Amino acid sequence: MLAASFQDVIENFDFKDSVVTEVRWSDNLMDLIVNVDYYWDIQDGHDTTRILKIIFESCQKVDFQISGEIPLCPDLVCTNVKLEE
16 A cells, blocks of 8 residues: 555554554665554454554654654655555
């Protein structure tokens, strides 16, 4: 899935019961990679969860906030967001 913004991703996936397993910069140091253990597959009748890789391409700035809600900033610096399954 290729999305124009993070908002597009969260509109298609419910990350409420998911676990972030890894956050790292890619080898090019411009893309931020977030791996998520996505539990909703089990609720859809599957036997296992899947790891989703969210890639924030050309990311110049990251603001890490720990809270109960996903922080959404209207002036996101990332130009493209890719989701790999």
